[in-house]
Amino acid sequence: MMDMRLVLFAVVGVAVISGAARADDRRSVETLLPGCRFQASSPAPVQDSEWTQALACRDAIDAVIKNGPLQPSFLSSCVPDNTPPHLVARAVVMFLEQDVQRMRERFDMRAAAALHTNWPCH
Numbered sequence: 001m002m003d004m005r006l007v008l009f010a011v012v013g014v015a016v017i018s019g020a021a022r023a024d025d026r027r028s029v030e031t032l033l034p035g036c037r038f039q040a041s042s043p044a045p046v047q048d049s050e051w052t053q054a055l056a057c058r059d060a061i062d063a064v065i066k067n068g069p070l071q072p073s074f075l076s077s078c079v080p081d082n083t084p085p086h087l088v089a090r091a092v093v094m095f096l097e098q099d100v101q102r103m104r105e106r107f108d109m110r111a112a113a114a115l116h117t118n119w120p121c122h
Helices: 002-025 029-040 048-070 085-097 107-118
Strands: none
Touching: 029 048, 029 085, 029 107, 048 085, 048 107, 085 107
């Protein structure tokens, strides 16, 4: 009976750990970059799946823009309010595609670096 509980505990533990890893992956550069490519394109995406991915990227970039001025000086960004969203996405995509070795890193941190490179706060 005790061995069965130990096996069950181990299985549940592995399931929780693998689920947490998958949850973190949904916000990686690798996961959001395809949607950012759609967001950066003009004309806009045409398929529902493309819109879903583009909107996920847009929301992620909006969060980075909102927090940009609050970041430390080496990472802060001040994107002008009148900057078209597709141009912001294009800048992020170009920055992210320069370093394919970092595709599994957190999107928000890499996007913050991209925005800082293009629109640093002065």
